[in-house]
Amino acid sequence: MDLQEFRAGLDGWLDEHGPELVPPHGPGVTLDAEMEHLSKVKRLTYEAGWMRWGWPERVGGLGGSTLMRAYLGEALASRDLIEPGIYSMTEVLAPTMIEFARPALAAEMVPRLLRGDETWCQGFSEPSTGSNLGSLACRARPDGDDWVVSGQKVWTSLAQYADRCVLLTRTGSPESGHRGITALFVDMDSPGITVRPIQAMHGRDEFCEVFFDEVRVPGDRTLGEVDGGWAVAMDLLPYERSTSLWHRGAFLRQRLEHLLASPPGEALDPADLGEAAQLAFAFHARSRATQYRMAGGERLGPETSVDKVLLATTEQAVYDLVADAAAADVALGDDPDGARWRTEFLYSRAATIYGGSAEIQRNIIARRLLDLGVDR
Ligand SMILES: Cc1cc2nc3c(=O)[nH]c(=O)nc-3n(C[C@H](O)[C@H](O)[C@H](O)COP(=O)(O)OP(=O)(O)OC[C@H]3O[C@@H](n4cnc5c(N)ncnc54)[C@H](O)[C@@H]3O)c2cc1C
Structure with missing residues (x-):
């Protein structure tokens, strides 16, 4: 199937099945309900084949261009059928498994x-x-054929729902820096793991503290080389800044269109609206090029930091627009629309933090793309 056929087929399927996939919205909706809905969307799109296109056949996919995956998330987000933050974890973690896990493990998982x-x-x-990240301390020591992990992680999104974790551990000396890190694929029901959700200001407690107390992990769950976990992290982070951001960009354009169709509160400031719209289009153009480079087999790297800066700037500009036009609704509104804008406005503050903060992205752009300054 080529991309055009995929898009036409998927659009037709969504016209028919979209109503079954409408997510729960509104002030009382819990993250549990959102996660249940996400599983349903993934199951139905997988069973209909759409979710399998763009992934290699050796891991249950149907092959074809990665642009199909980009379009699936875009189509679902444009129709307001998914929240891209939780949907796109697949785009962050599955490519790493495919690249670094034993082939049989990747095929199974x-x-x-x-x-x-x-x-x-x-x-x-x-x-x-x-x-x-290079100074992380969560320790894994070898014991027979296993690793034994002790330490703590934090801000681990969806850990309270997770069956597995792609975990970075310290296997070299404390001074070994990025050379002494090993990536493991850990079952979250292993004895010794404690997960504590963290209360978040936007009301969706999506991330957690995770404690590891002498957790035994089989050696064949090592991802990549022992002490080679930095390569795994460096491979994963550009994925976090490519297709998953494309999905988020589609979601933001949809929210911007909704804002124009039914503006809350006072009239939108035309200059701010113009700024938000041009940022959204600049991100779209940039991220589109990234999707095509990935589809062409190029290895993504530090240049995806530009995509991350643009996306975060766009996201905050869109929600600043809402907050300025409808301050009372965003702060206090109880109607479903106002409550949703409030949740999203608060979450948009995290856009310059998750996936690497805006300052760190700018450091990467300056040092690794523009050859300015030196790493200290
Ligand atoms: C919504 C959300 C979800 C997340 N999900 C996950 C997840 O699933 N898994 C996970 O592992 N992590 C996750 N994180 C954590 C995220 O990756 C970190 O918050 C981020 O990397 C910043 O690290 P930090 O919080 O320790 O801040 P710090 O590193 O302590 O930074 C604090 C401030 O100092 C600035 N700063 C630090 N170093 C420099 C420097 N060298 N130059 C200039 N400025 C600098 C930073 O930009 C920031 O403003 C999530 C975070 C958020 C907000």
Whole structure:
């Protein structure tokens, strides 16, 4: 199937099945309900084949261009059928499994994620290690054929729902920096793991603290080389800044259109509206080029930091527009529209933090793309 056929087929299928996929919205909707809805969307799109296109056949996919995956998330987000933050975890974690897991492990696990049978999480950040990932401390020591993991992660999105975790651990000496890190694929029901959700200001407690107390992980769950976990992290982060951002961009355009169709509160400021719209289009153009480079087999790298800066700037501009026009609704409104704008406005503040903060993206752009300054 080529991309055009895929798009036409999927659009027709969504015209027919879209009503079954409408998510729960409104002030009382819990994250549990959103996660249940997401599993349903993934299951139905998998069973109809759409979710399988763009993924390799060796992991249960149907082959074809990665642009199909980009379009599936775009089509679902444009129709307001998914929340891209939770939907796009697949785009962040599955490519890493395909690249770095034993082929049999990837073949067994990836279809479960695509089909919505399982949720996975990404255990990178620690209480004293976010931007400076190379200094992480969560320790894995070898014991026979296993690893034994002790330490803590934080801000682990969806850990309370996760069946597995892509976990970065320290296997070298504390001073080994990025050379002494090993990535593991951990079952979240292993004895010794404690997950504590963190209360978030926007009311969706999506991330957690995760504690590891002598957790045994089989050696064949190592992703990539022992002490080679930095390569896994560097491979994963550009994915976090490519197709998943494309999906988020489609969601933001849809919200901007909704804003224009039924503006809340006072009239929108035309200059701010123009700014938000041109940022959305600049991101769209940039991210489109990234999707095509990925589809052409190019390896993504530090240049995806430009996409991340543009997306975060767009997201905050769109929600600043709402907050300025409808301050009372965003702060206090109880109607479903106002409550949704409030939740999204508050979450938009995180756009310059998750997936690497805006300052870190600018450091990457300056040092690795523009050759300015030096890493200290
Ligand atoms: C919604 C959300 C979801 C997340 N989900 C996950 C997840 O699933 N898994 C996971 O592992 N992590 C996750 N994170 C964590 C995220 O990756 C980190 O918050 C981020 O990398 C920043 O790290 P930090 O919070 O430790 O801040 P710090 O690194 O302590 O940074 C604090 C401030 O200092 C600035 N700063 C730090 N170093 C420099 C420097 N060298 N130059 C200039 N400025 C600098 C930063 O930009 C920031 O403004 C999530 C975060 C959010 C907000």
